[in-house]
Amino acid sequence: xxxxxxxxxxxxxxxxRKHIIDEVYSAASGHPGGSLSCTxxxxxxxxxxxxxxxxxxxWEDRDRFVLSKGHCxxxxxxxxxxxxxxxxxxxxxxxxxxxxxxGHPSMRYVPGVDMxxxxxxxxxxxxxxMAMAGKLDKKDYRIYALxxxxxxxxxxxxxxxxxxxxxxxxxxxxxxxxxGLQIDGRITDVMSPEPVADKFKAFGWNVLKTDGHDIEKxxxxxxxxxxxxxxxxxxxxxxxxxxxVSYMENQAGWHGSAPxxxxxxxxxxxxxxxLAELEVE
Amino acid sequence: MADKIATREAYGNALAEFxxxxxxxxxxxxxxxxxxxxxxxxxxPERFFNMGIAEGNMMATAAxxxxxxxxxxxxxxxxxAAGRAFEQIRNSICxxxxxxxxxxTHAGLSVGEDGASHQAIEDIAIMRAIPNMTVISxxxxxxxxxxxxxxxxxxxxxxxxxxxxxxxxxxxxSSYKFEIxxxxxxxxxxxxxxxxxxxxxxxxxxxxxxxxxxGISARVIDIHTIKPIDADIIVKAARETGAIVTxxxxxxxxxxxxxxxxxxxxxxxxxxxxxxxxxxFGKSGKPDILLQMYGLTAADIVKSTKAALKKKSDR
Numbered sequence: 001x002x003x004x005x006x007x008x009x010x011x012x013x014x015x016x017r018k019h020i021i022d023e024v025y026s027a028a029s030g031h032p033g034g035s036l037s038c039t040x041x042x043x044x045x046x047x048x049x050x051x052x053x054x055x056x057x058x059w060e061d062r063d064r065f066v067l068s069k070g071h072c073x074x075x076x077x078x079x080x081x082x083x084x085x086x087x088x089x090x091x092x093x094x095x096x097x098x099x100x101x102x103g104h105p106s107m108r109y110v111p112g113v114d115m116x117x118x119x120x121x122x123x124x125x126x127x128x129x130m131a132m133a134g135k136l137d138k139k140d141y142r143i144y145a146l147x148x149x150x151x152x153x154x155x156x157x158x159x160x161x162x163x164x165x166x167x168x169x170x171x172x173x174x175x176x177x178x179x180g181l182q183i184d185g186r187i188t189d190v191m192s193p194e195p196v197a198d199k200f201k202a203f204g205w206n207v208l209k210t211d212g213h214d215i216e217k218x219x220x221x222x223x224x225x226x227x228x229x230x231x232x233x234x235x236x237x238x239x240x241x242x243x244x245v246s247y248m249e250n251q252a253g254w255h256g257s258a259p260x261x262x263x264x265x266x267x268x269x270x271x272x273x274x275l276a277e278l279e280v281e
Numbered sequence: 282m283a284d285k286i287a288t289r290e291a292y293g294n295a296l297a298e299f300x301x302x303x304x305x306x307x308x309x310x311x312x313x314x315x316x317x318x319x320x321x322x323x324x325x326p327e328r329f330f331n332m333g334i335a336e337g338n339m340m341a342t343a344a345x346x347x348x349x350x351x352x353x354x355x356x357x358x359x360x361x362a363a364g365r366a367f368e369q370i371r372n373s374i375c376x377x378x379x380x381x382x383x384x385x386t387h388a389g390l391s392v393g394e395d396g397a398s399h400q401a402i403e404d405i406a407i408m409r410a411i412p413n414m415t416v417i418s419x420x421x422x423x424x425x426x427x428x429x430x431x432x433x434x435x436x437x438x439x440x441x442x443x444x445x446x447x448x449x450x451x452x453x454x455s456s457y458k459f460e461i462x463x464x465x466x467x468x469x470x471x472x473x474x475x476x477x478x479x480x481x482x483x484x485x486x487x488x489x490x491x492x493x494x495x496g497i498s499a500r501v502i503d504i505h506t507i508k509p510i511d512a513d514i515i516v517k518a519a520r521e522t523g524a525i526v527t528x529x530x531x532x533x534x535x536x537x538x539x540x541x542x543x544x545x546x547x548x549x550x551x552x553x554x555x556x557x558x559x560x561x562f563g564k565s566g567k568p569d570i571l572l573q574m575y576g577l578t579a580a581d582i583v584k585s586t587k588a589a590l591k592k593k594s595d596r
Contacts, residue, residue, distance in 0.1 A: 060349070060350065064348075066345070106376070106377065107348065107377050108376075108377055108378065114348065115344075115345065115348060115373075115377070116372070116373070116376050116377040117372075117373075118372065119368060119372045119373075121337075121341075122337075122341040122344075122368075122369055122372060122373045123341075125337070125338045125340075125341030125342045125344075125345065125369070125373070126341050126342065126344050126345030126348070126373055127345060128338075128342050128345060129341070129342035129343060129344060129345025129346035129347070129348070129349075129353075130345040130346065130348060130349055131345075132330065132342065132345075132346055133306075133345070133346045133349035133350070133351055134349070136306070136327070136328070136351075137349070155337075156335075156337045156338050156341070156369075159333075159335035159337065159338035160338050160341075160342070162333070162335070163332060163333070163335070163338060163342060166333075167330070
């Protein structure tokens with residue numbers, strides 16, 4: 001696949017944000033804040049980086065992605081649908097009893113989902129297992145995982161980080177969606193995991209920092225991670241929870257609540273405006 | 282006296298014996314000398330991974346590896362597998378139905394001197410409550426070997442409950458057949474049926490001999506698969522004997538006794554007496570002494586069989 005231009009990726013990101021709002025609005029539940037903060041990361045991974053095949057979602061040589069912060073399905077499903085793993089119309093069935101689009105991702109039901117997650121801390125462990133399998137089989141596929149910063153409070157994350165460094169899993173790249181907020185407020189108020197970069201370094205990882213909403217910078221970080229040998233890489237992505245929807249930005253309250261009709265319409269209007277600007281330029 | 286071998290030893294040997302299948306990967310949590318996965322490591326070091334003292338991570342890592350086509354045996358003590366790592370087993374292994382086989386050794390009181398903190402008496406209850414999970418509790422070394430083979434061939438998660446203590450070999454390998462979900466009638470009898478699992482199967486056979494001396498004919502059934510349970514063999518025993526005793530090295534709440542009670546009460550209710558740990562924690566001591574202290578001997582099965590027979594005649 002020819003790598004899309006940066007502007008195309010930016011447009012995809014806006015479309016993904018629109019899907020996120022619509023999914024959560026139609027379900028009247030779900031997690032918009034953290035989905036909006038990781039939108040560019042997922043967009044870059046699926047549209048510019050990962051080797052996947054929508055016709056053959058279980059292709060054994062594919063790159064794999066684990067959404068360790070499993071509640072951000074609105075973003076993951078939006079990207080998978082835009083990519084063509086399943087019809088975009090299905091996004092509006094999100095979280096409904098007759099839908100396969102479970103509130104948290106299920107690898108058994110949703111084409112393109114590589115690991116069932118939802119309970120924080122477990123996804124990164126699974127990603128470590130995938131990376132170990134890749135090494136064992138001498139395959140060249142790469143493993144990506146996305147963690148929330150509140151998720152770092154789970155002890156299992158650090159067990160997984162220890163194991164990944166121990167087994168020198170340089171085929172594993174983890175993103176930290178560092179938006180600084182969790183359900184009950186600021187991560188530094190609830191239970192601070194800071195300083196995260198120092199901790200990751202101490203756990204034996206290659207640590208990079210990037211702007212999690214800047215597509216070029218994300219691409220550049222991934223390139224550096226791929227070139228780095230002997231250690232897994234974590235990319236600390238500075239992000240804004242609720243990014244792209246004015247009234248959701250930096251509001252912990254939008255972690256897990258759905259907009260009403262008026263709020264949904266306002267969000268769409270804001271996003272449509274951004275999309276129109278990208279089309280004109 | 283029959284040979285005595287611990288089921289953990291048979292487990293390690295079976296992994297080494299069947300380990301040529303390149304899909305097989307073995308994980309351990311710093312207990313490989315005790316769980317006997319070290320027997321596999323010696324033969325296939327490239328497919329053995331020590332995951333350190335981090336059982337939760339080990340289980341979810343095993344899930345990730347299984348998602349890439351591997352058959353992963355993840356081993357630790359039953360306490361730390363079913364206990365510590367319950368949620369990883371539930372959410373990362375069973376929900377996506379991945380090919381992870383949990384080799385849980387040191388189950389029950391027969392752990393001995395390490396005491397209550399290391400004696401899992403709740404693991405069958407916890408594991409059988411998870412959808413997609415198969416729970417196997419072998420009685421001896423031969424059964425363990427074929428349980429491992431069946432686990433390799435089975436698509437999906439399996440919990441293998443294994444013991445530390447050397448236990449009598451009751452099966453003859455040349456005629457033994459293992460099928461997941463199919464109990465084995467070890468000895469016919471029509472007055473009562475003793476349904477046992479794990480090391481209590483050999484105690485049940487001893488009890489049968491003792492009962493025989495008193496003119497009581499007891500059927501002995503080995504339920505090696507606690508889930509899915511063999512309802513047919515249980516209902517048949519209930520119909521033909523009218524009195525059931527269960528025997529397990531596990532809390533009487535939630536284990537084999539409960540599973541059998543569920544089958545009986547829904548299909549063919551008959552008097553039931555459960556031999557097992559009476560809802561209390563274990564303690565340190567020599568395994569044989571603990572089994573006596575907690576009422577897990579052939580003599581206890583005899584007593585319970587008589588109690589079941591009395592319930593039957595009082596009906």
